[in-house]
Amino acid sequence: MTTSLADVASSNATLRAFLHGLPGVDRVGADQRAAMLGTRSIKTTAKAGAIDLAIRMVDLTTLEGADTPGKVRAMCAKAVHPDPSDPSVPKVAAVCVYPDLVAQAVEALGSSGVKVASVATAFPSGRSSLEVKVADTALAVAAGADEIDMVIDRGAFLAGDYVKVFEEIAAIKEACGPAHLKVILETGELATYDNVRRASWLAMMAGGDFIKTSTGKVQPAATPSVTMIMLEAVRDFLAMTGRKVGVKPAGGIRTTKDAIKMLVLVNETAGEGWLDPDWFRLGASTLLNDLLMQRQKLSTGRYAGSDYFTLD
Amino acid sequence: MFEYAPAPESRDVVDIKPSYGLFIDGEFTDGAGTPFKTVNPATEEVLAEVATASQADVDRAVRAARKAFGAWSALPGSERAKYLFRIARIVQERSRELAVLETLDNGKPIREARDVDLPLVAAHFFYYAGWADKLGYAGYGPDPRPLGVAGQVIPWNFPLLMLAWKIAPALACGNTVVLKPAETTPLTALLFAEICRQAELPPGVVNIVTGAGETGAAVVNHPDVNKVAFTGSTEVGRIIARSVAGSAKKVTLELGGKAANIIFEDAAIDQAVEGIVNGIFFNQGHVCCAGSRLLVQESIAGDLMEALKRRLSMLRLGDPMDKNTDIGAINSAEQLARVRELSDIGEAEGAERWSPACALPERGFWFPPTIFSGVAQSHRIARDEVFGPVLAVLTFRTPAEAVEKANNTAYGLSAGVWTEKGSRILWMADRLRAGVVWANTFNKFDPASPFGGYKESGYGREGGRHGLEAYLDV
Numbered sequence: 050m051t052t053s054l055a056d057v058a059s060s061n062a063t064l065r066a067f068l069h070g071l072p073g074v075d076r077v078g079a080d081q082r083a084a085m086l087g088t089r090s091i092k093t094t095a096k097a098g099a100i101d102l103a104i105r106m107v108d109l110t111t112l113e114g115a116d117t118p119g120k121v122r123a124m125c126a127k128a129v130h131p132d133p134s135d136p137s138v139p140k141v142a143a144v145c146v147y148p149d150l151v152a153q154a155v156e157a158l159g160s161s162g163v164k165v166a167s168v169a170t171a172f173p174s175g176r177s178s179l180e181v182k183v184a185d186t187a188l189a190v191a192a193g194a195d196e197i198d199m200v201i202d203r204g205a206f207l208a209g210d211y212v213k214v215f216e217e218i219a220a221i222k223e224a225c226g227p228a229h230l231k232v233i234l235e236t237g238e239l240a241t242y243d244n245v246r247r248a249s250w251l252a253m254m255a256g257g258d259f260i261k262t263s264t265g266k267v268q269p270a271a272t273p274s275v276t277m278i279m280l281e282a283v284r285d286f287l288a289m290t291g292r293k294v295g296v297k298p299a300g301g302i303r304t305t306k307d308a309i310k311m312l313v314l315v316n317e318t319a320g321e322g323w324l325d326p327d328w329f330r331l332g333a334s335t336l337l338n339d340l341l342m343q344r345q346k347l348s349t350g351r352y353a354g355s356d357y358f359t360l361d
Numbered sequence: 362m363f364e365y366a367p368a369p370e371s372r373d374v375v376d377i378k379p380s381y382g383l384f385i386d387g388e389f390t391d392g393a394g395t396p397f398k399t400v401n402p403a404t405e406e407v408l409a410e411v412a413t414a415s416q417a418d419v420d421r422a423v424r425a426a427r428k429a430f431g432a433w434s435a436l437p438g439s440e441r442a443k444y445l446f447r448i449a450r451i452v453q454e455r456s457r458e459l460a461v462l463e464t465l466d467n468g469k470p471i472r473e474a475r476d477v478d479l480p481l482v483a484a485h486f487f488y489y490a491g492w493a494d495k496l497g498y499a500g501y502g503p504d505p506r507p508l509g510v511a512g513q514v515i516p517w518n519f520p521l522l523m524l525a526w527k528i529a530p531a532l533a534c535g536n537t538v539v540l541k542p543a544e545t546t547p548l549t550a551l552l553f554a555e556i557c558r559q560a561e562l563p564p565g566v567v568n569i570v571t572g573a574g575e576t577g578a579a580v581v582n583h584p585d586v587n588k589v590a591f592t593g594s595t596e597v598g599r600i601i602a603r604s605v606a607g608s609a610k611k612v613t614l615e616l617g618g619k620a621a622n623i624i625f626e627d628a629a630i631d632q633a634v635e636g637i638v639n640g641i642f643f644n645q646g647h648v649c650c651a652g653s654r655l656l657v658q659e660s661i662a663g664d665l666m667e668a669l670k671r672r673l674s675m676l677r678l679g680d681p682m683d684k685n686t687d688i689g690a691i692n693s694a695e696q697l698a699r700v701r702e703l704s705d706i707g708e709a710e711g712a713e714r715w716s717p718a719c720a721l722p723e724r725g726f727w728f729p730p731t732i733f734s735g736v737a738q739s740h741r742i743a744r745d746e747v748f749g750p751v752l753a754v755l756t757f758r759t760p761a762e763a764v765e766k767a768n769n770t771a772y773g774l775s776a777g778v779w780t781e782k783g784s785r786i787l788w789m790a791d792r793l794r795a796g797v798v799w800a801n802t803f804n805k806f807d808p809a810s811p812f813g814g815y816k817e818s819g820y821g822r823e824g825g826r827h828g829l830e831a832y833l834d835v
Contacts, residue, residue: 072627072628072629072630072631073627073628073629073781074629074631074632075629075632075781075801077801077802078629078631078632078635078636078801078802079629079631079632081635082631082632082635088472088476088684089365089684089685090365090368090684090685091365091366091368092366092367092368093366094366095363095364095365095366096366098363098364099363102363281631312363313363316363317675321363324363
């Protein structure tokens, strides 16, 4: 497949022929399926298992201009021990920060096993030259980032310049070295589900290790429907190429209910092979506290007030 | 591994009485026939004992309906509408109770009873309530008159929804009704009778008589019935057509089907797979318009079958009361025997049978979702209505061949076309001899949309403006 993929990527015409040859997505049907899966009732032991799995899948994120080293250190402490009063709570998958704060995160997390992810490539707009994007990536990798969350050039994608998008992703992948590359499609700007499917394939063909819905700065973000379409894409890509790619919905996943709906989507779309932090992540900031609150409610039967969960 | 823990809906929301009588002239009364038992097909537990209406009971019911007809039909349409709106609202308020009872008596998954049947039931009453004072604008003259007493016999696959399809337009047009629910699923109709009382519907406007085929025959053959409406098997439909022939009774029959679900190579495959599943496994395939024949274009047949099998492996069969169940129980031992028999014939005729690995509960009536591939037009599973979760898969090369195969059936109730090409949808719809043609969807119902068949699928239309005609003297 790698050789044939290289052929496909040789021109916009061949890429267009391939991407537009993928089966279409019927919006009404896709929304209906995603909504139906949203009615799954996950209770008792299944809920407890799902909450712990969701915690292990969280990419705990802070992406504000006002971020400080102190805030990042506090968030890292929370990533390792989400609930200081309960050591049985698992740690999250990763923290996600801007490149200039990677070093602080790496230091704070030490050998905890929690990964450091960094957004790069002129996040969130992606509006810069390839040189700047590569340098941005290199900065984060040099500071010790394990994972890079890049954004695609939506303008080029929507203009049909698929080669540009492909080559940019490939270049960033190279700049990542050993770091894992998550490719943010910014589905809220892609407008159609057909485009979400095409962008997913483009990102996977160009070497992305994960495909990610959104920056979190654009609405709509990680809707159940687009997450489902991306899960279908990684499932079909594995079947065609033998390479497994992960999925990360990010943006708008705020409650335990939202998170569990995502896990149901994974389970009944890509399959349980993706129900692992190596293959599925939840990009979120406020979600973690709701997961902790629901976890405590399940074990004690009572809700604690929000002041009993740390704000970072 | 993500196992969903049991998430059962509570049956405490519904109060099932040990025995039920008939509902005649606004009162619950005993029946003269030998009572029968209705069971939960998922467990074989007896739910209640139900009265059988004798010929004399049916006479009483028709007399009550006749007596009520004068005042009911003389009411201004806006007044009749008030009752229908009231019924619709009560159905909504009591929808959880009705859904649970429907699932217990019928075996369908609670998710479907809750998310499909009950919303549609309420929608039908709301829709026809809206017509009651606008009949003069329906295209049947300035003041179309009702027919009189409607005798209605309904099946067990959508007990309450079929009741709504029958009663809502009848009442909106000013008729009164005597309705016989199926003998395996009488309970929601009897709960509906209670709702009629709660809505203070005048006595005799709605009468419910329970029983088996004999009771149904008594309703249909009654000389003082002006209109016969039947939904059920083609076999019984033929008997009814014969028995009312030569009388002045107006008849609508909604009978069997063997719908083709046609998948073109340029279809949105993931949604088509969902549409196939929804077409044939919705309500265990107990759907007259089920997409029981899959016609798939040869070029994608292999990939599509693989995707379909993967999807079927994820269907959750089991306790219908569990909110996560996708496939419930077969409605009765008789129906299960028929599904088994036709499936065995399919295998014997040389088609390849496949079912996902799925454990069937020990008690109750169960059949796994089943696909037959390598089916020929001449096979009985491609011709006979199975009325169960059994899909016959055939292939085609050209649109013309798809049309030919789709139309080559004694039935003509529905069809589905899956393609991203709009012009092909229209081309196909022009040529398919089926009452409903769904494009890029299947088993979608709406009270505003007429429904009915060609050929052995029956005659007359239900739903929409067209559905009024069956209950008006036009």
